[in-house]
Amino acid sequence: MTAFKFSKENAARVKEILTHYPPDRKASAILPLFELAQRQCGGWLPKEAIEAITEMLEISLIRGYEVATFYTMFNLKPMGKYHLQICGTTPCMLRGSEDLKGVCKRHLGIENKETTKDGLFTLTEVECIGACANAPVVQINDDYFEDLDEKSFLKILEDLKADRKVKSGSAIGRQGSAPEKRRPHAKSK
Amino acid sequence: MPKLVIDDKEIEVPEGMTVLQAAAEAGIEIPVFCYHPKLSIAGNCRMCLVEVKNTPKPVASCAMPVCEGMVIHTNSVMVEKARKGVLEFLLINHPLDCPICDQGGECDLQDITIAYGRSSSRFDLNKRAVPNKEFGPLIETAMNRCIQCTRCVRFSTEIVGISELGAMGRGEDMEIGTYLQNTITSELSGNIIDICPVGALTSKPYSFKGRSWELSHTPSIDVFDAVGSAIRVDTRGREVMRILPRQNDEVNETWISDKTRFAYDGLKYQRLDQPYARGEDGLLHPVGWNEAFSLIADRLQHVPGNHIAALAGDMVDAESMVALKDLMISLGSPHIDCRQDGVDVGVGPRCSYLFNTTIAGIEQADFCLLIGTNPRWEAPLINARIRKNYLFNNLPVASIGPFYPLGYPVKDLGDDPQTLEKILKEKPPICSALKAAQKPMLILGQGALRRADGEVILRLAQEIADKYGFVQKTWNGFNVLQTAASRVAGLDLGFLPGPKGYGTQKIVEAVKKKKIEVVYLLAADEIDVKPLESTFVIYQGHHGDRGATIADVILPGCAYTEKEGTYVNTEGRVQKTLKATPPPGEAKEDWKIIKALSDKLGLSLPYATPKEIQARLVEVNPLFDEVDRIQPSSWKPFGREGDVNPVPFEFAIKNFYMTDSISRHSRTMAKCVQQILGQEKVHA
Numbered sequence: 001m002t003a004f005k006f007s008k009e010n011a012a013r014v015k016e017i018l019t020h021y022p023p024d025r026k027a028s029a030i031l032p033l034f035e036l037a038q039r040q041c042g043g044w045l046p047k048e049a050i051e052a053i054t055e056m057l058e059i060s061l062i063r064g065y066e067v068a069t070f071y072t073m074f075n076l077k078p079m080g081k082y083h084l085q086i087c088g089t090t091p092c093m094l095r096g097s098e099d100l101k102g103v104c105k106r107h108l109g110i111e112n113k114e115t116t117k118d119g120l121f122t123l124t125e126v127e128c129i130g131a132c133a134n135a136p137v138v139q140i141n142d143d144y145f146e147d148l149d150e151k152s153f154l155k156i157l158e159d160l161k162a163d164r165k166v167k168s169g170s171a172i173g174r175q176g177s178a179p180e181k182r183r184p185h186a187k188s189k
Numbered sequence: 190m191p192k193l194v195i196d197d198k199e200i201e202v203p204e205g206m207t208v209l210q211a212a213a214e215a216g217i218e219i220p221v222f223c224y225h226p227k228l229s230i231a232g233n234c235r236m237c238l239v240e241v242k243n244t245p246k247p248v249a250s251c252a253m254p255v256c257e258g259m260v261i262h263t264n265s266v267m268v269e270k271a272r273k274g275v276l277e278f279l280l281i282n283h284p285l286d287c288p289i290c291d292q293g294g295e296c297d298l299q300d301i302t303i304a305y306g307r308s309s310s311r312f313d314l315n316k317r318a319v320p321n322k323e324f325g326p327l328i329e330t331a332m333n334r335c336i337q338c339t340r341c342v343r344f345s346t347e348i349v350g351i352s353e354l355g356a357m358g359r360g361e362d363m364e365i366g367t368y369l370q371n372t373i374t375s376e377l378s379g380n381i382i383d384i385c386p387v388g389a390l391t392s393k394p395y396s397f398k399g400r401s402w403e404l405s406h407t408p409s410i411d412v413f414d415a416v417g418s419a420i421r422v423d424t425r426g427r428e429v430m431r432i433l434p435r436q437n438d439e440v441n442e443t444w445i446s447d448k449t450r451f452a453y454d455g456l457k458y459q460r461l462d463q464p465y466a467r468g469e470d471g472l473l474h475p476v477g478w479n480e481a482f483s484l485i486a487d488r489l490q491h492v493p494g495n496h497i498a499a500l501a502g503d504m505v506d507a508e509s510m511v512a513l514k515d516l517m518i519s520l521g522s523p524h525i526d527c528r529q530d531g532v533d534v535g536v537g538p539r540c541s542y543l544f545n546t547t548i549a550g551i552e553q554a555d556f557c558l559l560i561g562t563n564p565r566w567e568a569p570l571i572n573a574r575i576r577k578n579y580l581f582n583n584l585p586v587a588s589i590g591p592f593y594p595l596g597y598p599v600k601d602l603g604d605d606p607q608t609l610e611k612i613l614k615e616k617p618p619i620c621s622a623l624k625a626a627q628k629p630m631l632i633l634g635q636g637a638l639r640r641a642d643g644e645v646i647l648r649l650a651q652e653i654a655d656k657y658g659f660v661q662k663t664w665n666g667f668n669v670l671q672t673a674a675s676r677v678a679g680l681d682l683g684f685l686p687g688p689k690g691y692g693t694q695k696i697v698e699a700v701k702k703k704k705i706e707v708v709y710l711l712a713a714d715e716i717d718v719k720p721l722e723s724t725f726v727i728y729q730g731h732h733g734d735r736g737a738t739i740a741d742v743i744l745p746g747c748a749y750t751e752k753e754g755t756y757v758n759t760e761g762r763v764q765k766t767l768k769a770t771p772p773p774g775e776a777k778e779d780w781k782i783i784k785a786l787s788d789k790l791g792l793s794l795p796y797a798t799p800k801e802i803q804a805r806l807v808e809v810n811p812l813f814d815e816v817d818r819i820q821p822s823s824w825k826p827f828g829r830e831g832d833v834n835p836v837p838f839e840f841a842i843k844n845f846y847m848t849d850s851i852s853r854h855s856r857t858m859a860k861c862v863q864q865i866l867g868q869e870k871v872h873a
Contacts, residue, residue: 047369060352061368069357 004048010040014056027059030067034074043079043122043141072126080115080122082160085139089128095135099150101125107154120161133177134170143168193259208250208261209237217263220272220301222279222386223338224251227443229347234279234338236301238271239263247271269305276305282317282361283387284333291329292388294401298336319364325372326860327379327451329396335365335389341381348444349375350576350596365389374865376569376845379450383433383443394451394857395431404430407769410756411449412504412674412749413852416548416568417758418445422453422750422769429453429750429770439549440758446569447861448845448852453750455855459733461745462774473743478775481742482789488707488725488741489790494521498696498705501527501684502712502730503673504849506754506766508802509729509746509779510675510684511809512794513711516783519792523690524705527679529713530841531693532639534647534669535680537827541647542680544571544759545665546630547819552578554666556626559588560609560650561838562634565595566845567672568759571632572596587619590636590838604837606637609649613656623657630666631659635841638669641834648828660824667824671759672841672848674749678757681810700724710736711779712746714850729782731772734850744786745776748851752778753799755806755813763816 006014013036021028030053037049045068054064068074075083086092086100101112104123108116115122131137134146138153145156145168152171159166174180192201195208195215202211207230212219222234232252239250242260247267262268280302287293319332337356342365345354353373357364367373382390404423411418411432418441421433432453434445464481465473476484489497499517501510510527517525528535535542546554551574564572572595578584579597587600589608602608602619611617623629631654637646651667653659659666671677679685686692691699697720699705708721712730718739728740731748751772757763772778777785780802787794796802806813812820842848844866846858 062352062355065368066355066357070359 004037004041004046004052006037007040010036027057027063030054030057030059030064031071033057034068034071038074042081043083044075044077047076078115078119081120082122082140084121084123085126085129086123087127087129087131087135087137087139088125089132091128091132092136096149097136100136100138100148100153103150103153103157107157121157131177134174140166140168146170147172147174191255191257191259193255193257193261195261196263202255204255206255208239208241208248208253208255208259211255212239212250212261212263219250219263220297220304221251222297222301222336223340225340225343225384227348228340228343228384231339231343234336235275236272236279238268238275240265240267272305273307276302277307277311279336280306280310281312282333283336284316286331286334290331290334290388291391291396292334292385296388297386317361322364322366323370323372324367324390325374325378326857326864327393327447328373328382329391329393331389331391332364332366333389334387336387337363337365338386339365340384340386341365341390344381344384345373345375345378347580348380348573348576349377350579351375351594354381372864376446376448376565377444377573379447380434380444392431392451394454399425399430405769407750407767408435409750409766409769410764411445412756412766413448413452413849414446414568415671415674415676415759416440416570417674417756417760417762417764418449418570419764420445420449424750424769427770427773429456439547440760440762441570442573444570444573448848448858451857451861452846452852452855454857455732455851455853456748456750458854458856460748460773460776461731461733461737461743462776463745464775465737465740465743467741473737473740478777478785481744482786484742485727485786486789489520492706492725495523495689496704496706497522497709498524498691498699498707499709499711500525500529500693500696500713500716501675501679502529502710502714502736502850503675504749504851505675505679505712505779506749506752506756507675507678507682507806507813508754509711509783510679511682511806512780512783512787512796512802513709514682514684515794515805516787516790516792517709518687519787519794520790523687524696524699525684525690526686526693526696527676527682527684529693529716530635530639530673531716532635532643533641533692534638534643534828535676536685537647538825539681539761539822540665540667540824541651541827542669542671542677543761543822544632544668544670545822546668547760548574550664551575551630552581553664554578554584554628554630555582556622556629557584557586558623558629558631558653559586559590559599560631560633560646561590561606561637561840562588562632562670563590563593563595563636563840563842564632564634564670565593566840566842567634567670571670571759585622587622590634591840593840605835606642606646606833606838607835609646609653610833613649613652620657626657628661628664628666629657629659630668632668632670634670634838635672636839639841640836642831644829645831645833646828648830649833651826651828665821665824669759674756674758677759677761678755678763681757681761681812682806683809697721710740712736712850729779730850731776732850732854734853744782745772745774746779746782747772747776751776754779755803757812760819761812761822762819763813765816 017032038045050064112125138145147170200215219237223231232249237250238247240262322330342354346352407422411420419435419437423431466476468474589602654667707725710728714734714736726740728736729744750769754766846861847853852858
């Protein structure tokens with residue numbers, strides 16, 4: 001990859017982001033700019049982008065690199081088109097996130113932090129992403145896919161593979177995180 | 190002034206002090222890892238926990254400011270338990286490799302573990318493993334040992350000003366390193382070895398060479414630049430094992446430059462260990478001292494006194510200069526010069542060649558104008574002071590000269606010397622800032638003075654200083670930054686051409702015209718020696734460097750670690766080196782060689798003991814009696830009127846790592862040139 005440049009639209013966005021901070025504190029724009037660059041580069045942050053942004057913000061390379069390595073949401077290696085972030089924290093694990101990992105292993109042939117050969121999927125096991133009521137949860141790019149089991153997760157993967165549209169949210173049709181069934185004590189006499 | 194009680198001791202300290210500092214005032218030591226008095230406070234090691242009355246939890250004393258009426262315990266059961274806990278966590282991932290660790294014996298973690306450590310570990314899982322980093326030719330890494338105090342990161346960010354080190358990753362995976370494993374390029378990088386409280390960063394040239402308790406320590410003074418940093422020479426037997434800084438807040442604080450620290454291996458190579466004389470075959474043959482002196486005496490018999498010249502090098506001590514000066518006067522020669530680089534300035538009043546502001550005084554300046562100087566290479570510690578003033582007071586700095594990144598923002602005024610004339614006529618916009626400044630300072634580099642119009646530039650600088658109020662009753666902002674350790678002493682002693690005497694350039698010309706037949710080089714190597722080939726050259730020095738290649742007689746002298754010598758730094762501070770090791774072979778102390786030669790010539794110099802030569806120094810210039818003090822010099826006119834040559838300024842030092850006969854023979858410095866300067870070229 002040669003020198004990194006923000007696309008025309010993003011360059012305008014950068015200009016707008018920089019207005020959020022006083023000019024002598026523009027280093028603070030590093031997170032939104034990294035995020036923008038990561039989106040532009042297909043889900044990862046190449047070193048050229050870090051170099052271009054640190055230069056733009058007049059901070060040293062190492063400071064930019066520190067930020068990029070501190071935040072786990074910045075990916076410093078090329079990612080698949082779909083970034084599967086399986087939550088492996090206790091509630092999701094109890095509700096079957098291990099099975100979902102098994103699906104990736106069996107059907108995509110990838111384990112944690114690996115990318116499929118066709119460059120479509122990258123699997124990352126993450127810590128709690130804050131949707132425990134709908135465990136197990138997988139975040140695919142920007143969307144949450146909830147209440148999954150092996151079958152529903154596999155279908156999502158198949159659909160993504162075939163470039164079909166997938167529906168985010170609960171796989172069992174729950175509304176938000178409302179109770180799955182009416183709870184016994186809520187019964188009327 | 191808040192009053193507080195620490196361990197039943199009542200103490201009153203200035204507002205804004207931390208509990209840790211207050212405890213130090215009270216004479217109570219608190220163990221620390223991340224805290225360093227010269228760096229910002231990080232508060233991340235937690236070793237300095239203390240108990241503050243009415244506070245539920247232990248408090249990190251390094252980050253806690255004192256308050257009125259605080260009651261602090263540093264030795265309670267709670268404190269001891271807290272510190273033991275902290276230390277146990279630090280040791281979880283620290284390898285037990287003290288027996289093979291270079292820090293062993295002078296390790297903070299080791300020492301504190303003796304006080305607070307458990308006898309055995311309760312941790313039975315695998316320790317964290319961190320790959321070692323490649324930081325270049327000077328710093329060895331063992332990152333498993335790192336306890337992430339971030340002192341090195343703060344040093345490179347704050348003191349050096351060029352952020353090269355950082356903490357990558359987070360939590361347990363945090364690692365200290367450079368961006369994509371770049372080599373560290375700073376001239377002060379060796380200091381991170383000293384500030385590392387564990388053995389994660391150690392000296393590469395010294396690695397596995399010795400143990401701290403085997404070494405003898407000799408306090409001394411550095412001579413690789415004119416700053417005169419306080420150093421400690423560590424020796425084992427006859428060998429210099431390493432060089433460390435001593436604290437001197439007036440000069441080098443606690444830092445030294447990499448050349449000071451690492452060029453010592455040059456002391457082991459290419460040494461002159463016995464007298465040599467050039468034979469009929471044109472080659473140098475070893476001879477005895479007597480024979481060497483006889484050869485010189487024979488030669489001098491047939492040469493009139495004013496056909497003899499002497500040049501002193503950049504690292505020679507005041508004693509040998511005064512002895513050689515006296516000898517030359519006895520021989521009837523006025524042709525002596527301690528300015529082997531050929532600058533004309535130095536004959537004026539003392540204020541015209543000193544760093545009058547003083548190094549510590551830089552911290553009070555509110556404007557700094559650099560003229561033809563790259564302080565980062567010419568005096569890294571003066572650069573660090575300017576950086577310090579920038580860091581605390583946002584010191585504005587402007588520079589006339591080539592651009593070089595110095596670690597703080599510099600307003601580039603171009604490299605045209607005529608800018609000085611324009612500043613005098615209040616043309617450039619920078620003048621308003623100059624006018625507004627209360628305590629402005631300027632630094633004239635050797636690059637600006639080492640020109641045919643050096644004296645004109647000197648005068649212009651003085652006029653600027655006068656016009657903009659650089660010189661006041663209690664403030665002198667006029668500074669000349671010397672690069673040679675011997676220079677100020679040489680000028681103070683008047684090791685300068687006498688009446689009708691020739692300076693360096695004229696000596697070389699006179700050699701061509703056969704008006705000079707004998708040249709005495711006192712460790713003078715930074716001259717073009719080619720024209721001297723045709724003449725009889727006596728070379729006295731410690732290295733077989735440039736001067737020795739054309740010498741007819743070589744007299745082996747001592748390097749700065751091998752003699753007691755007096756040096757005057759660029760501020761005019763008289764300092765003394767001590768003898769750390771004996772000189773190699775038959776080499777002798779330099780002034781004693783000159784004394785012995787004078788005896789042979791029948792011109793016996795009137796001093797034979799160190800005490801007598803000291804008395805002679807004081808006789809020539811009473812300033813030499815004032816050791817470690819600075820005498821303020823009165824402000825008098827100097828320089829000369831004339832036209833400025835529009836040729837752009839150049840820096841005096843082209844290669845930081847190799848400036849003299851010692852560093853040119855240092856393998857470590859050769860690696861620095863290759864890997865650090867080489868790398869910079871790639872970046873540019």
